[in-house]
Amino acid sequence: MADNNYDVLIIGSGPGGYVTAIRAAQLGMKVGIIEREHLGGICLNWGCIPTKALLRSGEMLDYANRASEYGLKLEGKMTADVKEVVKRSRGVSMRLNGGVGFLMKKNKIDVIWGEAKLAGKGKVTVGKPTKKIMEPQNPIPKNIKGEGDYTAKHIIVATGARPRALPGIEPDGKLIWTYFEAMVPQELPKKLIVMGSGAIGIEFASFYNSMGCDVTVVELMPNIMPVEDPEISGIAKKALEKHGLKIITEAKVTKVEKKSNSIIAHVEGKDGKVTPMEADRMISAVGVQGNIEGLGLEDLGIKTDRGCVVIDGYGKTNVEGIYAIGDVAGPPMLAHKAEHEGVICIEKIAGVPNVHPMEKDKIPGCTYCHPQVASVGLTEAKAKEAGIEIRVGRYMFNANGKAIALGEDNGMVKTIFNKKTGQLIGAHLVGAEVTELIQGFVIAMNLETTEEELMHTIFPHPTLSEMMKESVLDAYGRVLNA
Structure with a gap:
């Protein structure tokens, strides 16, 4: 059992979790990181990194079709091989996935494979992974442990978030996609509706538009990318529309009818008029919610609010020895916020002098559309x-x-x-x-x-x-x- 005792256990190996683990190891702690699905979390495997690879392909296609503007001559219209585009994106992700495994080994951090649950103060029980591992680890780290009981002085929850679903318009993986399915299309839809114009929605809208799809974005708020300065989002909207994107603001999808290989979305405008819109697929991009279920938070009395764990400026929850960082600890749900939050948390635990709470007004936000x-x-x-x-x-x-x-x-x-x-x-x-x-x-x-x-x-x-x-x-x- 002594071998299963740690200074710190981290639940989740996304950007927040694995960076925190490395910093803890640098500070001389014995560290274990628990993962149920894939090293690097959503960001590296299904979010930040592979989407940028897709967007790069879209950007290159745009430039190729604008070659004449640069005095270059390319014969005919350039088109996308979607399978090769996806293959490149997954290859980029796999390369970095293997890099996280290397970093864990290099820093002597134990990787514990399975589903974690808080079993009491300083205790974590790890069972079999309830989710299928979507991608094999490349390479699979040698320092892997599995099911069992583990103890630690400090436990950090870094379980991330998942796509939010609207009642009655839940993604089904076939006709209504989340970013998971949108990232690995088997073929390009001719017509696509994107519900939501935050960073995720507008990036996928931009990508599929560059790939030649007929894309319509439906946004509830008066401006796309609602968190941005309206003057800035207005310029982006005009540019996206000039590129062929259709954008409907102050509107919402109220119902979706499913056919064998297409959908009809009922879009209600601000005047209350409902317009049916047919498309091959729809992407639901209406935000994300924290992964707080099944962790045993309720049994320990850990406070949550609107689907996220409540913390102070240093990641501490209301229960001694339990911390949370990243998406599961609330907005802004960004990888770089998770990393910095994790470093603050572990340095405070270690007693590093002059550790300051994160100033959220100094966290940059980026959207990689064109x-x-x-x-x-x-x-x-x-x-x-x-x-x-x-x-x-x-x-x-x-x-x-x-x-x-x-x-x-x-x-x-x-x-x-x-x-x-x-x-x-x-x-x-x-x-x-x-x-x-x-x-x-x-x-x-x-x-x-x-x-x-x-x-x-x-x-x-x-x-x-x-x-x-x-x-x-x-x-x-x-x-x-x-």
């Missing part, structure tokens, strides 16, 4: 709602030399400053590669940078990043290249 969208901090509307006097700067892609040279001159960089202090409190971008640019603003906010410091920063030319500085200058009436 054009990309990225943001951090307050939107213009939220800043005004908070009663903050602000300065707002804007700079358009069509005034930037690098964007024009790339043939990607549609987009904008928007910055928001506290008028009294000059502190950067929000940045919102739409356009080519903005998911890479946003981190500059995140660093600036983390360092409590003012407009003066950003103005005195030298940005290289010619780059897209120059627009970041120009946006700052614009907020203070000093823009140079517009």
Whole structure:
């Protein structure tokens, strides 16, 4: 039994879980990580990484069909081999999946394969996996344990989340898809409806649109990507529509009729009028919910709220020795939030000095559609709602030399400053590669940078990043290249 006793046990090996395990090992702890399905969790196997591989294929197809704009000649219209596109995506995922196994071995972290349940204070019972392992581990780690009873001083729940289903419109895996099925289509649907325009919905809509499908997005809110600054999401909407995407806002799918190989979605508009829409498939992308079931949380009296575990700023639950991180601990449900939350949690447990709670207003969000969208901090509307006097700067892609040279001159960089202090409190971008640019603003906010410091920063030319500085200058009436 002594061999089954740990300093910390982590339930779930997604980005939050495996990164936390590595940091715990670095801090000298004996670590075990429990996984029921696949190392790397949803993000690596069925989310963040393979979707970006799919989107890259879509992007390459778009560029190929725009070759004449760059003075290049390709004979005929380029088309997609969906099986090869999916094969590449799964290969990318498998490569990283094996990398997580290597990291566990390298850091002497025991992988415990099975279904975990909290069995009391400091106790976890691991049974057989209730889910089929979707992908073989490549390679299968040698340091694997299985069913049994395990103990630990500290137990961290990092079980992630799964797609949310609307009553009466539950995904069936055939006609109504979640992101699982949308990621591995056997063939491309001619017509596709996407229900929901958050990051998941709009990324899949963008991918299938690039693949040549007739795609319609149905969104309940007035704007697509509702968490984004409306000015930014408005630019993205126009660009997506120009690319052929159909978008219906302030509407909802009330009912779905299923045929043998197609569906009819009843879409109700804001005026109450219901319009039947036929499609081959529909993707349900109406959010995700935490995986809190079957863990024994209720038996230990661990508080939950709206399907997520309630924690303090350091991942602690209301029960001593039990912690939660990542999606299961609530929004924003992002891989990078889970990783950072896990590091904060384990460093606090280990007594590392000067560990601070995570500042959620400094967590960047990225959507990898075409054009990309990225943001951090307050939107213009939220800043005004908070009663903050602000300065707002804007700079358009069509005034930037690098964007024009790339043939990607549609987009904008928007910055928001506290008028009294000059502190950067929000940045919102739409356009080519903005998911890479946003981190500059995140660093600036983390360092409590003012407009003066950003103005005195030298940005290289010619780059897209120059627009970041120009946006700052614009907020203070000093823009140079517009």
